[in-house]
Amino acid sequence: MRNRTDGAFSLEAESDATVLVLSGAxxxxxxxxxxxxxxxxxxxxxxxxxxxxxxxxRPIAA
Known part of the structure; x- marks a missing residue:
C-alpha cells in the first residue's frame, strides 16, 4: 500500500469512505x-x- 521511495499510494474502498492523509518527515x-x-x-x-x-x-481538554 505504501511506497517510501516516491510517496505514492493507492486506496480502494468497497463503500463510501472519508480519508485523512497526513505526511511528515x-x-x-x-x-x-x-x-x-x-x-x-x-x-x-x-x-x-x-x-x-x-x-x-485524563482526557485532553479541547
Whole structure:
C-alpha cells in the first residue's frame, strides 16, 4: 500500500469512505505499538498500560 521511495499510494474502498492523509518527515526513532498505545520501547508500552489500568490517564481538554 505504501511506497517510501516516491510517496505514492493507492486506496480502494468497497463503500463510501472519508480519508485523512497526513505526511511528515521520518522521525528515525524506534516504534513499539500495541492496542491504542504507540511508544518507543516495550518498557514504555508496559508503563502506559499500567498507567491506564491505574486510572492515571485524563482526557485532553479541547
Amino acid at each position: 521520518p522521525l528515525g526513532e524506534p516504534v513499539a505499538m500495541r492496542g491504542p498505545f504507540v511508544m518507543n520501547t516495550p518498557e514504555e508500552l508496559q508503563q502506559a498500560f499500567a498507567d491506564f489500568r491505574a486510572g492515571r490517564f
